[in-house]
Structures are given as structure tokens and as C-alpha cells.
Amino acid sequence: MQSLIFGEKETGSIKVGKMADFIILDKDLMVAPTVEVLSTKVVGIYSEEKKFINPR
Numbered sequence: 001m002q003s004l005i006f007g008e009k010e011t012g013s014i015k016v017g018k019m020a021d022f023i024i025l026d027k028d029l030m031v032a033p034t035v036e037v038l039s040t041k042v043v044g045i046y047s048e049e050k051k052f053i054n055p056r
Contacts, residue, residue, distance in 0.1 A: 021047040 014020065024044035029037060045052040 019048060 023042050023046075026041040026043050027036060029040060032040070
């Protein structure tokens with residue numbers, strides 16, 4: 001998708017100098033039981049090097 005908007009040089013992989021927007025969750029969704037997925041809480045949101053929610 002990034003190549004469609006010509007953003008592949010700034011995003012698309014984790015490397016020094018590239019931008020990253022991401023969230024931090026209170027549990028690992030890859031190993032959490034299915035019944036716990038809907039109760040997952042966002043504890044941190046980071047966008048363009050700014051923190052929007054403080055982790056607990």
C-alpha cells in the first residue's frame with residue numbers, strides 16, 4: 001500500500017529514520033484466549049514520535 005502513495009522510503013519497515021505509528025496493548029493478542037480478545041485495553045498510542053496515552 002505504501003508504494004501506491006510513494007511512502008515506502010519513510011514507512012513500511014522498522015528501521016532508524018523511518019516513521020512508525022503503533023499501539024501498545026495490555027495483552028498479547030497472538031496468545032490470548034479468544035474470550036479475552038474483546039476485553040483488550042489500549043495502554044499506549046504513539047504517532048509521529050508523540051505519546052498520546054501514558055502506559056499504566
